[in-house]
Amino acid sequence: MEDAKKLKRLVKSVWVFNWFNSCGFTEILPVVGSRWDMERFGMIPVASPRHADCLIIAGYQTEKSIRRAQRIYRQMPKPAVVIGLGSCSMSGGMYWDSYNTIKRLSDYIPVDLYIPGCPPRPEAILKGIMSIFREVEDHA
Amino acid sequence: MIMKVLLAMVVPVAGILIGLLYKGIDRILAARMQGRVGPPLVQPLRDVRKLLVKENIVPDDAVGWLFSSMPFVALVSVMAILLYLPLGITPVLEGYGDLILVLYLLIIPSLALVLGGFASSSPYASVGGQREMVKMMSYEFPLAIAVISVAWLLYSSGAENVFSLSVISGTHVWGLAGIPGLAGLAVIFLCMLFVIPGELGRIPFDVSEADSEIAGGIFAEYSGRNLALFYLADAVKAVAIASLAVALFLPYTVSGIFGLGGAAAPAADFLFHLLKVFFVLFVSSTVVRVVTGRLAISRVVSVYWKYPVILSFLGLLLIMGGTLI
Numbered sequence: 001m002e003d004a005k006k007l008k009r010l011v012k013s014v015w016v017f018n019w020f021n022s023c024g025f026t027e028i029l030p031v032v033g034s035r036w037d038m039e040r041f042g043m044i045p046v047a048s049p050r051h052a053d054c055l056i057i058a059g060y061q062t063e064k065s066i067r068r069a070q071r072i073y074r075q076m077p078k079p080a081v082v083i084g085l086g087s088c089s090m091s092g093g094m095y096w097d098s099y100n101t102i103k104r105l106s107d108y109i110p111v112d113l114y115i116p117g118c119p120p121r122p123e124a125i126l127k128g129i130m131s132i133f134r135e136v137e138d139h140a
Numbered sequence: 141m142i143m144k145v146l147l148a149m150v151v152p153v154a155g156i157l158i159g160l161l162y163k164g165i166d167r168i169l170a171a172r173m174q175g176r177v178g179p180p181l182v183q184p185l186r187d188v189r190k191l192l193v194k195e196n197i198v199p200d201d202a203v204g205w206l207f208s209s210m211p212f213v214a215l216v217s218v219m220a221i222l223l224y225l226p227l228g229i230t231p232v233l234e235g236y237g238d239l240i241l242v243l244y245l246l247i248i249p250s251l252a253l254v255l256g257g258f259a260s261s262s263p264y265a266s267v268g269g270q271r272e273m274v275k276m277m278s279y280e281f282p283l284a285i286a287v288i289s290v291a292w293l294l295y296s297s298g299a300e301n302v303f304s305l306s307v308i309s310g311t312h313v314w315g316l317a318g319i320p321g322l323a324g325l326a327v328i329f330l331c332m333l334f335v336i337p338g339e340l341g342r343i344p345f346d347v348s349e350a351d352s353e354i355a356g357g358i359f360a361e362y363s364g365r366n367l368a369l370f371y372l373a374d375a376v377k378a379v380a381i382a383s384l385a386v387a388l389f390l391p392y393t394v395s396g397i398f399g400l401g402g403a404a405a406p407a408a409d410f411l412f413h414l415l416k417v418f419f420v421l422f423v424s425s426t427v428v429r430v431v432t433g434r435l436a437i438s439r440v441v442s443v444y445w446k447y448p449v450i451l452s453f454l455g456l457l458l459i460m461g462g463t464l465i
């Protein structure tokens with residue numbers, strides 16, 4: 001119950017930290033910009049993991065960069081959610097047979113939501129985030 | 141007396157609410173200027189409410205007590221400034237402090253930021269702290285000249301106690317100056333508007349936070365409640381510095397025009413003051429923040445020491461010349 005209350009406050013103002021080392025960044029950029037404007041929902045990008053409520057991991061992660069991602073996740077104040085963006089984060093995507101990319105994000109980090117696509121359309125990202133909002137509303 | 145105590149409790153809280161309200165307005169206006177819809181008006185309040193339920197992390201290597209006490213120092217000091225400023229009504233602590241005290245109090249929140257940044261053990265925050273100090277050096281000088289010139293103008297018109305804020309806001313400076321003095325005042329008002337974004341750490345002078353270079357700078361390690369306190373301090377500081385500018389340069393009231401009396405007069409003056417504060421903040425912070433990008437750290441000092449300092453000296457000379465003629 002306590003947690004549900006906290007989450008309800010949380011979704012009213014989501015500060016997003018974006019971690020990427022791939023084409024992933026192009027996936028989230030339009031959502032920040034003026035066309036899809038995520039600030040409408042109180043979401044803004046922040047620069048420090050300490051401020052973040054939501055970690056968006058965009059695209060594939062290599063063996064090396066996943067360690068940084070895990071470190072970022074540990075640095076975030078809880079409660080926090082992790083979103084995996086793009087098919088690379090789900091299955092390795094087009095790097096499925098690469099020797100140094102990880103294949104499934106949730107083997108390494110507790111992922112709350114995957115958004116498929118290569119890259120996902122901004123609408124898909126907004127829809128994914130909306131589904132989190134709904135989930136919280138329903139359970140509170 | 142009871143009235144005073146009551147006001148002393150109400151004013152800082154009202155300051156916080158007004159600050160958050162302006163933050164909301166600022167974000168909506170900025171969004172509209174960029175062709176976006178922007179967040180709802182109450183978004184800053186939601187941000188604070190959210191930050192209050194988040195985990196409050198104190199890094200292992202940080203100097204704990206300094207790290208956690210600085211947000212309080214910042215918020216309390218800016219709330220104290222509001223008690224000395226005429227907010228359309230006479231200052232709550234009338235007679236206990238003057239303009240010079242307000243100038244000193246305005247330094248404390250920035251110093252708290254610097255100390256908090258250094259105490260947090262993060263290299264990003266240390267860099268941010270150093271940048272904040274450099275920035276303080278650059279904007280304090282034009283601010284001091286602006287204050288001195290207004291005081292000079294009052295002094296030469298024969299006013300006593302020229303640094304008392306109720307004297308300053310009781311006199312209409314624009315009526316005192318001659319033609320050269322008017323030009324000088326206009327220039328100095330411009331410099332004051334120039335100082336505000338630096339004082340508030342807004343774009344183009346947000347070098348000490350610099351999201352894209354040093355990851356939030358001073359705030360890099362702050363989270364949860366501490367970050368919320370800094371957020372509130374920033375909101376109140378905007379109200380305080382804009383109120384100072386209004387008291388110095390736009391000290392007009394409306395209650396006389398409409399012939400209001402009794403309790404309606406201070407209420408109307410207070411609302412009108414808010415309008416002026418929002419106007420000053422809109423011109424000096426919101427518009428500037430949208431149309432410019434961040435200056436490189438090496439340019440902040442030179443920009444401040446070249447244009448506002450030279451301009452405000454010019455304004456001071458014009459005002460002095462005007463009073464001597």
Ligand code: SF4
Pocket residue numbers: 022023024027058059060085086087088089093094117118119120
């Ligand atoms: S999902 Fe597609 S766009 Fe995203 S990182 Fe992988 S290959 Fe790039």
